[in-house]
Amino acid sequence: MDFLRSNLPYILAGISTGGQYALIAIGYTMVYGILRLINFAHGDVFMASGLILIYANTVMPLYISIPLTIIATVLLGFAVERVAYKPLRTAPRMSIMISAIGMSYLIQNLALYVTGGLTKYYPSIPWIGDSINIMGAMTKRVTVITPLLTIALVVALVLLIKHTKIGMAMRAVSRDFETAQLMGVKLDAVISTTFIIGSFLAAIGSILFFSNYTGVTPTVGAMPGLKAFVAAVFGGIGSIPGAVIGAFIIGICENIIKGLGWTTFSDAFTFVLLIIVLMFMPTGIFGEKATDKV
Numbered sequence: 001m002d003f004l005r006s007n008l009p010y011i012l013a014g015i016s017t018g019g020q021y022a023l024i025a026i027g028y029t030m031v032y033g034i035l036r037l038i039n040f041a042h043g044d045v046f047m048a049s050g051l052i053l054i055y056a057n058t059v060m061p062l063y064i065s066i067p068l069t070i071i072a073t074v075l076l077g078f079a080v081e082r083v084a085y086k087p088l089r090t091a092p093r094m095s096i097m098i099s100a101i102g103m104s105y106l107i108q109n110l111a112l113y114v115t116g117g118l119t120k121y122y123p124s125i126p127w128i129g130d131s132i133n134i135m136g137a138m139t140k141r142v143t144v145i146t147p148l149l150t151i152a153l154v155v156a157l158v159l160l161i162k163h164t165k166i167g168m169a170m171r172a173v174s175r176d177f178e179t180a181q182l183m184g185v186k187l188d189a190v191i192s193t194t195f196i197i198g199s200f201l202a203a204i205g206s207i208l209f210f211s212n213y214t215g216v217t218p219t220v221g222a223m224p225g226l227k228a229f230v231a232a233v234f235g236g237i238g239s240i241p242g243a244v245i246g247a248f249i250i251g252i253c254e255n256i257i258k259g260l261g262w263t264t265f266s267d268a269f270t271f272v273l274l275i276i277v278l279m280f281m282p283t284g285i286f287g288e289k290a291t292d293k294v
Contacts, residue, residue: 008135010259011252016143016212018251019150023205024228025235025243026157027077027198033174033238034194037093040100041080043225044107045199049073049206050122050216051111057123066125070203076107077199081192089187111218119217122210129211142211147248149208153201154244161240166193174238223267227254230274236284246285249273 024046031039052072056065084103088096128142161167169190172180181187209224210216228243231250235242250270257266277284 009139010255012134012139012143013212014252014255015248016146016208016251017255018248019146020205020209021224021228021231021251022150022244022247023153023201023208024224025231025247026154026201026240028229029232029235029237029240029243030170030194030198032232034170034191035085035096036177037085037096038100038229039080039195039198040097041084041103041107042198042202043221043228044104044111045073045077045080045221046202046206046209046225047216047218047221048076048107048111049203050210050220051115051120053207053210054120054122054216055114062123062125066207069207070200073203073206074196074199077195077202078192080107081195085191085195086188108218115218117218119215122214122216124214125207125211128208140212142208146208149204150244153204154240157197157201158240160197166190170194227267227270230270234274234277234284236286239284239286242284242286 024042027042027045028039031037031042049069049072053065053069056068056072060068080103084099085096088099128140128145130141131138132141132144134144161170166189169180169185170193172183172185173187173190177187227250228247231247232243233246234250235244235246237243250273253273254266254270257263257269
């Protein structure tokens with residue numbers, strides 16, 4: 001009980017961080033589920049969303065700049081798919097991967113040009129940025145909102161995939177890319193929708209993340225993006241529930257390690273945990289076992 005009381009702020013922060021990683025990880029796992037490729041620019045879309053809101057807030061109030069930021073982030077994700085992926089649809093996988101890495105560096109360098117390399121500070125969002133007391137631990141309201149909002153968004157996403165026409169098309173494409181195309185599934189529409197959903201969730205994750213960690217730099221998306229990718233692999237890449245559970249586990253463990261005073265090793269722990277899990281479960285916790293076709 002004493003352990004829980006003394007580490008409650010770190011546990012709450014871990015749950016919150018896990019929710020933010022989960023919203024980014026879903027973008028990775030959905031793109032992989034459809035294209036069997038990793039969108040290396042996804043962490044930079046997350047970073048760009050933070051910068052867009054900072055600059056938008058200088059000329060308009062938050063109640064206008066927040067929706068506009070979400071729309072702009074979705075359009076950026078759509079543009080990444082059209083520029084880096086669509087022209088290379090029939091190209092070798094290595095070519096598409098290099099294109100995605102190039103897009104990542106392009107977004108980072110554009111952000112570097114715009115910001116001059118200086119740290120920009122995220123605006124304080126009323127209500128969610130307020131401090132609250134939970135069982136004697138002081139934390140921001142965003143810490144409580146994040147896991148609840150994450151779960152609500154994941155439930156909505158699962159319902160969309162299970163019970164809508166576009167969701168059925170996504171499942172068909174993820175199961176068999178070529179057969180779905182032969183059966184009349186509009187491949188471009190499915191892939192674009194996947195990127196749009198992933199970018200929308202990254203925009204929400206960006207708002208929650210930068211409400212806690214207010215400094216935004218051109219490279220700030222790299223580590224959250226990498227940890228979200230690890231969460232997706234840890235949970236079983238291609239599995240949405242796996243990505244979410246993996247993200248929460250990583251977020252909680254990372255913050256408990258900080259609470260124990262081992263802050264230096266908190267990032268390293270994420271990758272050590274991944275190595276240990278993959279040694280025993282190569283496809284992750286919820287990943288499908290690979291079967292060889294004869």
